[in-house]
Amino acid sequence: MRGAVLYAPGDVRFEERADPQILHPTDAVIRTVATCVCGSDLWDYRGINLVERPTPFGHEYVGVVEEVGDEVRSVRPGQFVVGSFFASDNTCANCRNGYQTNCLHREFVGAEGCQAERIRIPLADGTLVATPGQPAEEHIASLLACSDVMGTGWYAALAAEVRPGDTVAVVGDGAVGLCAVIAARELGAERIIAMSRHASRQQLAREFGATDVVAERGEEGVARIQEMTGGIGADRVLECVGNEQSMQQALSSTRPGGNVGFVGVPHGVAFDGQQLFYSHVGVRGGPAPVRQYLPDLIDRVVSGRIDPGKVFDLELPLSRVAEGYRAMDERSAIKALLKP
Secondary structure (H helix, E strand, O other), rough: OEEEEEEEEEEEEEOOOOOOOOOOOOOEEEEEEEOOOOOOOOHHHHOOOOOOOEOOOOOOOEEEEEEEEEOOOOOOOOEEEOOOOOOOOOOOOHHOOOOOHHOOOOOOOHHHHOOEEEEEEEHHHHHEEEOOOOOOHHHHHHHHHHHOOOHHHHHHHHHOOOOOOOOOEEOOHHHHHHHHHHHHHHHHOOEEEEEOOHHHHHHHHHOOOOOEEEEEOHHHHHHHHHHHHHHOOOOEEEEEOOEHHHHHHHHHHHEEEEEEEEOOOOOOOOOOOHHHHHOOOOOEEEEHHHHHHHHHHHHHHHHOOHHHHHOOOOOEEHHHHHHHHHHHHHHHHEEEEEEE
């Protein structure tokens, strides 16, 4: 088969790779129907995370089951499936508590690279969720979004404890931030403030449910949120970037007693204990337990209630994966969808 391999910063190649095999009786092999480039992939692509050797890449996927191990019971060959970027048994104590990304037996599915024609999925019973029949073509992009960015945006809203009637601010206008707008709307937020400086992303945020847009960043962005909320701050703030400025903006935009849900992979982020102590702001985040939300999110997609696939504003053949990375790195695309 063929798949993407990251050799060095800015150097993504599409090349022959070994076909995935069933290594354990709990494995499945799927034929990829769609995959994509994630904003978190750019940390490696830009050289911020060290790439020491040629590395298969990508961790978002939907596809059709081709083969299963002898112990797999919940999915079978021929089914269309969506899975999380972390494999989980979905039975250990951490999984039962709703944190499958902290499964005691977790494996990073992206370790073998999901930007490929075929993928081995460990712990298939606990990781994959089959759709009700073969999905319509128009739902595939949204189902792919559920494998990471929609699930991650959903977790941001749940971690911040978004409730009906809340005022919610979303820091970050990438795919996760835009999906967080959907999540806030679905959970009943009355006012959703999208923080974005890009016209196309502002437009999509409004389509997804944002009631207001703030273009300012940093201290100016915080001041604008304070002004819009009577000097108090937002009830919930969803941090979807992962750098120092975005986290400080989130913390300072939250009202006393409010919560920050942070899902941007942190780089250079440090918390000031004194600031946090006196702010009375609650903070929760981490890798989203996407597997927990997949059945619900899949149902919302196939019923037409949500359409997170609109975050894909660039579609390319998988063979042109390097173009997808460049487009996202240059911010000429929100998110690149890749089809084998």
